[in-house]
Amino acid sequence: MEIIPGGPPPLMIKLNLFSSMAPAFFLILLLLPLNLLLVSATPANNALVVFSPQDNYLIDCGSSTATTLPDGRTFLSDSDAAKFYSSNNEDILVNVPSAENVTSPLFLSAKVFTSESTYSFHIARVGWHWIRLHFYPLDNKDHNLAAARFSVVTDTIVLLHDFTFNSEKSTLIREYIINLDTERFSIKFRPKDGIAFVNAIEVVSAPDILIPDTASTLFPISEFSGLSEQSFQTVYRLNVGGPLITPQNDTLDRTWVPDTEFLETKEMANTVNVATNVIKYPQGESPLIAPQYVYATAVVMANANMANPNFNVTWNLNVDTSFDVLVRLHFADILSKALNDLYFNVYINGRVAISGLDLSTVTGDLASAYYKDFVFNASMAMNPMKIQIGPFDQSTGQKNAIINGIEVFKINNSMGSLDGEFDVNGRSMNGGSKGTVAAVGFAMMFGAFVGLGAMAVKWQKRPHDWQKRNSFSSWLLPLHAGDTSFMASKYGSRKSQFFSSTNGLGRWFSFAELSDATKNWETVIGVGGFGNVYIGAIDEGTQVAVKRGNPQSEQGINEFQTEIQMLSKLRHRHLVSLIGYCDENSEMILVYEFMSKGPLRDHLYGKNLPPLSWKQRLECCIGAARGLHYLHTGTQQGIIHRDVKTTNILLDDNLVAKMADFGLSKDGPTTDNNYVSTAVKGSFGYLDPEYFRKQQLTDKSDVYSFGVVMLEVICARPALNPQLPREQVNLAEWAMQWKRKGMLEKIVDPNLQGNVNPESMKKFAEAAEKCLEEYGVDRPTMGDVLWNMEYALQLQDQSSSKEDDENKETSAPAAAAPPTAEGATKPAETQAVDEHSGSAVFNQLTDGR
Known part of the structure; x- marks a missing residue:
């Protein structure tokens, strides 16, 4: 009988293959290495490839004679397989002449175990192996196989944990694929309050290509x-x-x-x-x-x-x-x-x-x-x-x-289990055995409550005479040498409350002072993972942004600490400046310079604000890139932002872009390594896939996220939008598909149509595509990205100049190509450039100055 129309009879497939082979071919086979497993049978149409498993252990457990299946495979009898078996209990074999709903003879016999029993096999070829276990609870007057509860484990992997049929009378084959790397492989059956059993066992080599x-x-x-x-x-x-x-x-x-x-x-x-x-x-x-x-x-x-x-x-x-x-x-x-x-x-x-x-x-x-x-x-x-x-x-x-x-x-999970949360020795994921899980859980909960209580006492007992006690850094934060001159000059009317440059942590505010500054937390101007952001006024009316931590937030003291640490040692025109903080009682509050125009995202979509021109968008991206470039190169070790997105790029009155929110930032890798091993944090839609996969953070992770920001600037839509058709949900994937087709203009923000120099857009899109390379090593540095965007802005400026002065006899000089990665600006150079607008810099370039 044919299994599928157009195919040969099932039994004949393999028989036809061998009958067509000449004796000479068998001689050649004998001379080939044993690990040559694939032989083409009909190369003309790729019809069938024979796989010869080097390890091929087939056991019909409990059977008194060998069993041959219709597919041609022969399973050893229980007595012939005795050399693989070891146990302290007496052999219990179950055989029946027939059984309901059973079509394979393998399910007409079974071996029953009353204590731990082991099958061990010599592995001739390491690599992938099929492990197939056949189960059917045969009727037996001495043992109720349907009620058996047991586990099956190898030396390293749990195959079944507390398995039972629950009185369901049906055949079952559990199939596993395990990569064996030892010469001896064991399968252990462990009864739970009674018996265990198995009807047949297969341990068979599988081809290396099966699982890449x-x-x-x-x-x-x-x-x-x-x-x-x-x-x-x-x-x-x-x-x-x-x-x-x-x-x-x-x-x-x-x-x-x-x-x-x-x-x-x-x-x-x-x-x-x-x-x-x-x-x-x-x-x-x-x-x-x-x-x-x-x-x-x-x-x-x-x-x-x-x-x-x-x-x-x-x-x-x-x-x-x-x-x-x-x-x-x-x-x-x-x-x-x-x-x-x-x-x-x-x-x-x-x-x-x-x-x-x-x-x-x-x-x-x-x-x-x-x-x-x-x-x-x-x-x-x-x-x-x-x-x-x-x-x-x-x-x-x-x-x-x-x-x-x-x-x-x-x-398999982290415990090496394919069934349950216990390893082969019965240890659970929290390190205890099954019998001690409840006790360990209670102990952990009790310890957690004690720890929280101690922390609460510590908060309450901290001194409030802030002028006489040690600085905040002595209790929570490591000391950072920092220059407070910027804040002293801009917010210097209450110098008595600034820490010295030795501490470098900025100004401390009391909770009452910030309550007054925000008019009792009246106006919310932003909401984030850490908490709400309020507008306030300090000193002689200087506006500030006050971020107050939410006790229920997933972000907490670590992010609070990181934000102060990072911003206390960084000063740059394109980084939002930290003015000070408050940690009175259980409060965690950060005070920043006020960015009146809000996040870049609001100017792209969602807020019905006047759309930014292409030049304005370029200048915003260039400003953010300068801030990131300074982060990556402005200190000896460098800093990785780890949460680059359009809501963390803020704009001031003049639409100057600055990077904000450093709660997830990390110091860069040391000279001994090229990445930082850390748990994955960030925002979905912007996450570097290599970082997500390997948990190895590099500055190229920021580059990937910035590439997504660049696409948001082009398309004026979120990085992730579940409301869109499925293929459009992920902006990076969707936009790159159009880019590779050479049709990116079809998804460009309609507000930009007709107002963008095509070469400028092309240069910008190419830079975004390079940022989104799958592997960090293939992505450019932020310095390279910055120069490509500056070049795109120069192309746009020149195009605008031509349109404004069509009567000129000669056009503007050709744009100079951007420097290579080796020519990217150093931190000091970047800071110097930041003191001028982008257009001023390009005027100097085109004038040859």
Whole structure:
């Protein structure tokens, strides 16, 4: 019987292969190295590749004789497998002649364990291995297998924890993929208050290409590396649009189940299929990833009888949201009749996984196999997980979408477990064993309350005679030498309350003084993660911005401390100046110079303010870039802002841009390292994907975030907007797609249309694209970005001059090319330039001065 139309009979696939081989070929095989695992059977059409596993342990546990399956595999009897088995209990074998709902002979026998028992195998070839455990609770008068509760572990990985059938009488195969790197591999069965059992065990080599080391992540879009160090459990393997595929039709003995029961709305889906010999594997793709039978069937969008169909086909898959998952999607364009005619989108949990996918471009042909891997963090998982395909809005071809196969794998957690939160020794994530979890939890809670109480007492007992006690830094902050001359000159009417330059932490305000300054916290001018920002007036009417910490905020004393530390040692025209602070009782309040025009974001969208001209936007970006460049280079170690975004770029009366909010800032790496290892913090939409993936912070993380800011300036829309169509939610991804198509002008802010020099926009967009490179090493420095934007401004200025003076006989001199990275300004040079407007600098450049 044929499993799939167009395919050979299941049993004949592998038999035909071997019958066609000449004896000489077998001689060649014997001479090849043992680790040569792939042999092409039919190179003319890539029909089948044989995989010969070097480790191939198959055991029919409890069986008195060897068992041969229809796919040709032979499982050893229990007595033949005795050399792999060790236990202190007497062997208990269960056999039945038949059983309800059982189609495989492997489920007609079982081995029962009454104490910990171990199967150990010699591993001839390290690398990926299939571990398959077969379970079915056979009826037995001495032991109730359906009520058995037990765990199964390897030396390092928990496969099952407190597993039980809960009286459900059905066959079950648990499949795992583990990267073995030792010569001895053990599987241990640990009964819990009774017995454990297993019907069959498989330990089989898998090809190295099965799980590559890298995959994509979606939030943010980046690359995840390190999959080769993980272990996996197969959760779903779906043959989308096709019937059941058994191990007879899969070289790696996998089972692919139909997808129909997981389809959300079956009326939205149509199935298509072709003969299996039509499917091709382009260079770099292997038939071992999935057989032709998977790619020969697919689901496409149902015919909606409309000119512009706009709906998604959805699959709902239940997953354990406490674990990360690997999602593998399989595609082959068996629908189109011509190349470049089918563009479509793929979504996972409502996020764009692939936008505008053209399979013929990716693979170079129609009906060619292609797969894509995605890693989903547990914190971003949904249950059920949603896999969706839908049309691409900008497609000029057919409005349709296609998918051929779906695989979902659970990834082990930090305890090395694929089931529960305990490691192989029974320790929980907090370090204790299961029996002590409750006690440890209570102790931790008690300790936390004691610590909070002590902190509260410390706050209350701190002295309030601020003129006589040691400075604030002696209690909380390390000392920083700082120059207070700027604040002394600008806000110097109450010099008695400034700390000396030795402390360098600025002016201390009492809570009552700030309450008066803000008219009892009357006018809120901003809201942030730390707390509300109020307008106030100090001394002789000097306006200030007063940021008051919210006790319920996720940000707290660390951000308060960092802000004071950072700004107390930095002075720059394009950094918002810290005037002082208040830490009276439990208050955490920061006082800054007042930036009357507010955040840059408000002038781009959302506030109905007059739109900024292109020149004004360039000058705002240049000012912010100068501030960041000074942060990165103005001290010996450098400072990384870590939260660059349009709400943290503030504008004064003259629209001079200054960087603000240093609560998340970090000192740069030391000379011994080129990054800072730290937990990921920042704002979604602006996060550097490399930093998110590796937790290694560099100044190039700020460069990436600034690239997103540049796109906001161009497009006048948020970095993330969940209200937009899925492919447009992430600005960086969406805008770069248009940029790569050479059609960025289609998404430019309409307020800029006709008022921008095309070369200026091109230079600016190119700089943004370089900022958004996936790897930090490929991104420019802030100095390079600054010079590219200054060049873009010069191009715009020259264009405006030509328009204003059309009667001149000669045009303005050609713009000088920006210097290379080696020629970027040093901190001192940057500060000198900051004392002049951008236009003044360019006048000097064009005049040759």
